[in-house]
Amino acid sequence: MTTATTIVRCGNCGHKNRVPLAAGGRPRCGNCHRALPWIVDAFDDTFAEVAEKADPPVIVDMWATWCGPCRMVSPALERLAIERAGDVKLVKVDVDRAPRLSSRFTVQAVPTLLIMHHGKVIARQAGAAPVEVLRRWFDDAMEKDAREEKSASPGADRERRS
Numbered sequence: 001m002t003t004a005t006t007i008v009r010c011g012n013c014g015h016k017n018r019v020p021l022a023a024g025g026r027p028r029c030g031n032c033h034r035a036l037p038w039i040v041d042a043f044d045d046t047f048a049e050v051a052e053k054a055d056p057p058v059i060v061d062m063w064a065t066w067c068g069p070c071r072m073v074s075p076a077l078e079r080l081a082i083e084r085a086g087d088v089k090l091v092k093v094d095v096d097r098a099p100r101l102s103s104r105f106t107v108q109a110v111p112t113l114l115i116m117h118h119g120k121v122i123a124r125q126a127g128a129a130p131v132e133v134l135r136r137w138f139d140d141a142m143e144k145d146a147r148e149e150k151s152a153s154p155g156a157d158r159e160r161r162s
């Protein structure tokens, strides 16, 4: 279990919070209790606990340092993660430092974006897109996911605890 943390400043009250990279539930501000944006890096050895076991839906940004379009997409995703704080975790994977993940998800181009929920890939897209498109892509995937979870297990809420 990774015990690494990152410092996140609350967008509401400015309080600096120490937020774990991997944890059950969803981070909230220690001062005002608003949901905090959750933006973390993952590698081959931490992806399972950071992304697959996460409670909120996860956007996986598979990027590379040498990739021009990634420099446009990453800030757009960060903006989305701030807007949808509490409803999404953004997990950034540098493909050059995560060869096993790149081959597992057959990443042929960067950026490749995945939406995962409870370990399952529910949407995928390759290439850059502006924030409006990413926001719609994410919200549509969430709507579809909610419908499917409801029909798959009526009444069942969340059985997952770390």
Ligand SMILES: [Zn+2]
Pocket (backbone or CB within 6 Å): 010, 011, 012, 013, 014, 015, 029, 030, 031, 032, 033, 034
């Ligand atoms: Zn706060």
